[in-house]
Amino acid sequence: MEYFDNWQDYWDKFLFNRYGKEAVQNEDDLFLQVARTENRKRVTQEIFDRIIALIKTGLDLDAGDILVDLCCGNGLFTYELRDSVKQITGVDFSKSIIETANKYKKADNISYHCSGAVDFMKSYGTFLPGIIPSKYLMNDALAYFPPNDFKELVFCIKSVSPHFKFLVRGVPNDELKWNYYNTPERKQFYANLQAKGDLTNDGLGTWWQPQDIKRICDELGLNCEITNQQLPVSNFRMDICISI
Numbered sequence: 001m002e003y004f005d006n007w008q009d010y011w012d013k014f015l016f017n018r019y020g021k022e023a024v025q026n027e028d029d030l031f032l033q034v035a036r037t038e039n040r041k042r043v044t045q046e047i048f049d050r051i052i053a054l055i056k057t058g059l060d061l062d063a064g065d066i067l068v069d070l071c072c073g074n075g076l077f078t079y080e081l082r083d084s085v086k087q088i089t090g091v092d093f094s095k096s097i098i099e100t101a102n103k104y105k106k107a108d109n110i111s112y113h114c115s116g117a118v119d120f121m122k123s124y125g126t127f128l129p130g131i132i133p134s135k136y137l138m139n140d141a142l143a144y145f146p147p148n149d150f151k152e153l154v155f156c157i158k159s160v161s162p163h164f165k166f167l168v169r170g171v172p173n174d175e176l177k178w179n180y181y182n183t184p185e186r187k188q189f190y191a192n193l194q195a196k197g198d199l200t201n202d203g204l205g206t207w208w209q210p211q212d213i214k215r216i217c218d219e220l221g222l223n224c225e226i227t228n229q230q231l232p233v234s235n236f237r238m239d240i241c242i243s244i
């Protein structure tokens with residue numbers, strides 16, 4: 001299978017290319033910048049709050065936790081977790097998005113790093129020597145990873161943290177694809193994307209098969225629990241909890 005290989009540039013320019021905005025100006029723009037939208041409007045406060053609650057329970061966050069938020073975007077969610085843990089490191093490879101995080105979503109116990117997630121975890125010790133994370137989050141970003149990169153990422157996490165929980169949220173589930181393309185027009189839209197070879201899938205990224213995620217975890221000797229999301233959050237994405 002072919003994968004799109006320029007997601008970094010895609011996300012760097014996303015706010016401008018999709019909305020014609022040079023930079024984030026207000027809270028609504030933060031949602032647009034990381035595609036936290038429905039019909040191109042920011043998601044409701046109810047959905048936003050629900051996702052934050054699901055992250056906290058899914059990761060069983062605790063005041064002593066050291067959390068790494070991989071592909072953290074502009075810190076929209078990272079920031080809301082600051083009071084639930086001891087320390088957070090947010091990592092994202094888009095310079096413009098990390099600049100936004102540092103401008104709007106700073107906190108004493110959060111640091112943001114501009115780096116690819118795999119590169120960051122590969123050289124973790126040079127970034128944060130002596131600090132061992134207990135929890136990892138990746139919210140709505142696995143769709144932008146080829147399977148081998150994801151396997152390498154999980155392998156690095158396992159090497160850095162002897163005990164950990166890794167919550168990978170919002171992964172487009174190939175088995176639920178027709179909940180998303182659920183009208184003749186939407187089905188046609190998808191067919192057109194495929195016919196013109198749009199590897200970004202209009203920005204949604206790759207539809208993952210649950211068994212491919214299970215296989216990667218099995219090969220690394222890790223536990224993995226997969227749960228399909230529910231509306232109003234989504235009826236076509238899944239969440240994965242990986243642990244030792």
Ligand SMILES: C[S@@+](CC[C@H](N)C(=O)[O-])C[C@H]1O[C@@H](n2cnc3c(N)ncnc32)[C@H](O)[C@@H]1O
Nearest residue numbers: 011034071072073092093094116117139141144
């Ligand atoms: C849909 S946004 C989600 C952002 C954030 N997690 C949230 O839930 O608001 C996807 C983010 O993943 C980042 N990203 C994608 N692939 C990445 C990679 N390999 N390493 C680091 N960041 C990545 C993009 O720059 C973008 O900010």
